[in-house]
Amino acid sequence: MIDTISTDIPEGAERRLRLDVEDGIGVLTLCRPARLNAWSWESTRQLGLYADRIRFDDSIRAVLLRAEGRAFCAGIDISAPGGGITGRSGAERTHRYYEGIRWAHERFRAFAGLPQPIVAAVQGYCLGFGFELALMADIRIAADDAVFALPEAQLGVSVDAGGDLRVAREAGAGWAKFLALTGRRIDAPTAERLHLAQLVVPRPDLDTTARTAATEIATNAPLAVRAIKRNIDTYADASLDRALDRAAMSAAITLTSEDVGERVGAKGAGRVGEFEGK
Numbered sequence: 001m002i003d004t005i006s007t008d009i010p011e012g013a014e015r016r017l018r019l020d021v022e023d024g025i026g027v028l029t030l031c032r033p034a035r036l037n038a039w040s041w042e043s044t045r046q047l048g049l050y051a052d053r054i055r056f057d058d059s060i061r062a063v064l065l066r067a068e069g070r071a072f073c074a075g076i077d078i079s080a081p082g083g084g085i086t087g088r089s090g091a092e093r094t095h096r097y098y099e100g101i102r103w104a105h106e107r108f109r110a111f112a113g114l115p116q117p118i119v120a121a122v123q124g125y126c127l128g129f130g131f132e133l134a135l136m137a138d139i140r141i142a143a144d145d146a147v148f149a150l151p152e153a154q155l156g157v158s159v160d161a162g163g164d165l166r167v168a169r170e171a172g173a174g175w176a177k178f179l180a181l182t183g184r185r186i187d188a189p190t191a192e193r194l195h196l197a198q199l200v201v202p203r204p205d206l207d208t209t210a211r212t213a214a215t216e217i218a219t220n221a222p223l224a225v226r227a228i229k230r231n232i233d234t235y236a237d238a239s240l241d242r243a244l245d246r247a248a249m250s251a252a253i254t255l256t257s258e259d260v261g262e263r264v265g266a267k268g269a270g271r272v273g274e275f276e277g278k
Contacts, residue, residue: 003041003042003045008049009046009049014032014042015031015046016030016031016032016037016039016040016042016043016046016047017029017030017031017043017046017047017050018031019050019053019054021057021059021060023215023218024059024060024061024062024215024218024219025060025061025062025063025064025211025214025215025218026054026057026060026062026063026064026116027063027064027066028050028054028063028064028065028066029066029067029068030065030066030067030068030072030073031067031068032068033067033068033069033070033071034069035077036069036070036071036073036074036124036125037067037068037069037071037072037073037074037130038073038074038075038076038077039073039075039076039077039129039130039133040076040077041100041104043077044104044107044108045107047107047108047111048106048107048110048111050111051107051110051111051114052110054114054116055110055114055115055116058222060116061116061217061218061219061222061225062116062117062118062119062214062215062217062218062225063114063116063117063118063119063214064118064119064121064210064211064214065118065119065120065121065133065134065137066120066121066207066210067121067122067123069124070123070124070125071123071124071125071126071130072120072121072122072123072124072125072126072130072134072146073125073126073127073129073130073133073134074125074127074128074130075125075127075128075129075130075151076128076129085097085100085255090256093256094252094253094256095252097251097252097255097256098248098249098251098252101160101247101248101251101252102245102248104160104161105161105162105244105247105248108136108161108162111136112136112137113233115226115229115230116225116226117138117139117217117225117229118136118137118138118139119137119138119139119140119141119210119213119214119217120133120134120137120139120140120141120210121141121143121206121207121209121210121211122134122140122141122142122143122146122148122197122206123142123143123145123146123203123206124143124145124146124147125147126142126146126147126148126149127147127148127149127151127185128149128150128151128152128163129161129163131148131149131150131163132150132159132161132162132163132166133161134148135162135163135166135167135170135196136166138229139198139213140191140196140197140198141197141198141199141200141201141206141209141210141213142188142191142192142197142199142200142201142206143188143200143201143202143203143206144188144189144200144201144202144203145188145203146187146188146191146197146200147185147186147187147188148185148186148187148188148191148196149179149183149184149185149186150163150164150167150179150180150183151183152180152183153180153181153182153183154183155260156254156257156259156260156273156275157251157254157255157260158247158250158251158253158254159180159247159251160247160248160250160251160255161247162240162243162244162247163180164176164177164179164180164247165240165243165244165247167179167180167194167196169236169237169240170194170195170196171194171195171196175194188200199213258276259273259275259276259277
């Protein structure tokens, strides 16, 4: 089950993220490179805790979101404890998924809505939730080896964290549908062309370029910087909350469908899945 009670990361517990404050920049690092920084409910909880810490820290004027290893985030960690939500009936399980996803959306909203601008440095695989997380940043700088995709429909589920909605905001509804409905992967230059990445740089230059952008933001007047971010977000996200609630319900229904089990079983048996819409 989801831990909705703990308000800290116990000593000795596995950290999904690490926060370091350096010269006015809060460097938030995905730190499970052996798992390609795969995401879990616990990752979401920790992201919310760090967002709360960053929000009122006047020493942090910008946030740099980065990841260790060869991938930014390869998607959901299906092996993580508490990954599946149970219920006494299909209806109860759907309800619990819906509330769990709404709980996650609240943590994502706290992160994306930080007063400090967020610069994401993306390398390697940026798939599924990884792509959705990167899209929560204000500015995305991609290495030339970055690969982006929303493959959820291929797995029998809808996009649950608002990534398709944010693609629609940045690139238009047509591209959001194309990427989310096909699950097709795109490279970094294509992401830049679609305005899903603001810069593409050689992999060795990624950290320096992203840190330089964060430093430029942190050097500017903090009240002006925060006001600019808030004003643009208010315009761009005018209908996001209502759309995210619909996304939570769609995800809850698809996550409890038989199609999800069919995809997993087909992959294990080495055959193509046959979705029946039930």
